Amino acid sequence: MTSTIVVPDHVSFVDDAEALQRAVQGWGTNEKGIISILGHRTAAQRQHIRLAYHELYQEDLVKRLESELSGDFEKAVYRWILDPADRDAVLANVAIKKLVNPDYHVVLEIACIRSPEELLAVRRAYQARYKRSLEEDVAAHTTGDIRKLLVALVTAFRYTGEEINARLAKSEAGILHDAIKDKELNHEEVIRIVSTRSKAQVMATFNCYRDDQGTSITKKLLGEGDDHGTEFSKALRTAIRCLNDSKKYFEKVLRNAVKRVGTDEDALTRVIVTRAEKDLKDIKEYYYKRNSVPLEQAVAKDTSGDYKAFLLTLLGKED
Amino acid sequence: MTSTIVVPDHVSFVDDAEALQRAVQGWGTNEKGIISILGHRTAAQRQHIRLAYHELYQEDLVKRLESELSGDFEKAVYRWILDPADRDAVLANVAIKKLVNPDYHVVLEIACIRSPEELLAVRRAYQARYKRSLEEDVAAHTTGDIRKLLVALVTAFRYTGEEINARLAKSEAGILHDAIKDKELNHEEVIRIVSTRSKAQVMATFNCYRDDQGTSITKKLLGEGDDHGTEFSKALRTAIRCLNDSKKYFEKVLRNAVKRVGTDEDALTRVIVTRAEKDLKDIKEYYYKRNSVPLEQAVAKDTSGDYKAFLLTLLGKED
Numbered sequence: 179m180t181s182t183i184v185v186p187d188h189v190s191f192v193d194d195a196e197a198l199q200r201a202v203q204g205w206g207t208n209e210k211g212i213i214s215i216l217g218h219r220t221a222a223q224r225q226h227i228r229l230a231y232h233e234l235y236q237e238d239l240v241k242r243l244e245s246e247l248s249g250d251f252e253k254a255v256y257r258w259i260l261d262p263a264d265r266d267a268v269l270a271n272v273a274i275k276k277l278v279n280p281d282y283h284v285v286l287e288i289a290c291i292r293s294p295e296e297l298l299a300v301r302r303a304y305q306a307r308y309k310r311s312l313e314e315d316v317a318a319h320t321t322g323d324i325r326k327l328l329v330a331l332v333t334a335f336r337y338t339g340e341e342i343n344a345r346l347a348k349s350e351a352g353i354l355h356d357a358i359k360d361k362e363l364n365h366e367e368v369i370r371i372v373s374t375r376s377k378a379q380v381m382a383t384f385n386c387y388r389d390d391q392g393t394s395i396t397k398k399l400l401g402e403g404d405d406h407g408t409e410f411s412k413a414l415r416t417a418i419r420c421l422n423d424s425k426k427y428f429e430k431v432l433r434n435a436v437k438r439v440g441t442d443e444d445a446l447t448r449v450i451v452t453r454a455e456k457d458l459k460d461i462k463e464y465y466y467k468r469n470s471v472p473l474e475q476a477v478a479k480d481t482s483g484d485y486k487a488f489l490l491t492l493l494g495k496e497d
Numbered sequence: 498m499t500s501t502i503v504v505p506d507h508v509s510f511v512d513d514a515e516a517l518q519r520a521v522q523g524w525g526t527n528e529k530g531i532i533s534i535l536g537h538r539t540a541a542q543r544q545h546i547r548l549a550y551h552e553l554y555q556e557d558l559v560k561r562l563e564s565e566l567s568g569d570f571e572k573a574v575y576r577w578i579l580d581p582a583d584r585d586a587v588l589a590n591v592a593i594k595k596l597v598n599p600d601y602h603v604v605l606e607i608a609c610i611r612s613p614e615e616l617l618a619v620r621r622a623y624q625a626r627y628k629r630s631l632e633e634d635v636a637a638h639t640t641g642d643i644r645k646l647l648v649a650l651v652t653a654f655r656y657t658g659e660e661i662n663a664r665l666a667k668s669e670a671g672i673l674h675d676a677i678k679d680k681e682l683n684h685e686e687v688i689r690i691v692s693t694r695s696k697a698q699v700m701a702t703f704n705c706y707r708d709d710q711g712t713s714i715t716k717k718l719l720g721e722g723d724d725h726g727t728e729f730s731k732a733l734r735t736a737i738r739c740l741n742d743s744k745k746y747f748e749k750v751l752r753n754a755v756k757r758v759g760t761d762e763d764a765l766t767r768v769i770v771t772r773a774e775k776d777l778k779d780i781k782e783y784y785y786k787r788n789s790v791p792l793e794q795a796v797a798k799d800t801s802g803d804y805k806a807f808l809l810t811l812l813g814k815e816d
Binding site for chain 1: 624641653
């Protein structure tokens, strides 16, 4: 665990609920007060605070915050306060619904980076929230090869053992190589390998590929703006990057989010909120190594106000 | 619950373990003793007995029984004594491995008849036992359209709510009709509908199909020994029958198992062992209605010895 958030030794859920109530009541909201509490509590603590708040005030804290806050700050607080599986369900649903102008990143991240048990929890949360299954919605909003890939990935329940079958890795690296060579990325064998093998096994396969071909599979796929639709090859490449090295993947998402003329707040919020309690410290290191600028500095430069203060708190800034 | 087994009011796991030990020790095995205990215990009780036996004798009861018993009786006792999810994992694995001479029934039954949570438990048990995921093995042992269908079904985690979207049922019944008409059963939309929708929804769709076409989808599929491979259309039909009316489906499996010249002991054992504590009483009723012969009588006629005694016990015969 390389969490970035700073959590006090002693936390009283009732005190927190009361302080949050003071922060949202009356005219004007005390955003700083909200940040100083929620920005320093773990996922489990935030759920306890939400329960305590409900018991004290017969009101859902999440709904109240939604009505008091606005803009990117509201979105970030909303995503932060939700239970992680429920948050992923919301992120996936929002992403699926805008698949007209396709952005498969979010679904791919959830499917390929969360652990098998976490992904399962997301599928449960999705059903509880939307009364449909995640795969049902993904399938209904996509078609063709992209559908095959996405549905296979979101329904996977991979084996988590560390055992590797080296011979299998070698033979499946060959299958991947042939598919890329023949420009048959959409081949069912490619989807089978990427979506059903354990992470350890699929990483061994990618390593074999690199050893045999002298270049990584993701580099090779970059060269393939090809007959079978760049969209599929892009999605496949994202899936492989997520499986292979999620920290490196997130570093790049952050880099792209801040380097654009208009900052991509959705991506920025998503990565910081979903990784703060997981591996954001490592991602910060990757970011600094790659960009020679601390992530906090890049974020501070591109954001403002309460939104900025909140993200910096999640990044580990002491108040 | 319409279980057929007869369970005494008071059960002592230690007494049972001791009695089983007496039944297996020394020369010759007391098969009647084994049946009189295990044939009258629920799945949870059998697990307790297995634990008690291990504590008393530092030996796995399952392994000991395997070494003492033989033939169809051994197979039936072995399947019966396992935890249901673990048993399904074994059944699936045996079926997958013989996919050279394909028999997809077992995998389809598990995928389409077990509840979503039960199917999930099977996937966990499969990993614990075989160090690979169920979908990984299914995918590795199949190809083409059959693979697409089977993998989609075993990875499903369907929504279990009773809500039905009538408009959706109507439109998806139309999609199924078009696919059958155009002889495109392997169409991705067919697989999507059958594998991702909730059972309530998919049944509503089949009902719409029947209302619109004047005949059931399974009857329609029977007519399709077609260009796209009878194997796929058979598997699809089995999946639909399992989703639609599993008791009727099992009645027919039993009917086929006993009506053949050589009895199909594997099927007979499988249905009786897996349904005894679920809905075997109902299946017996279906059987009697359809064949005018009680299932017990048909089983007694086609089997013999300890195997016969054991199946009849599971069917509810009092000792």
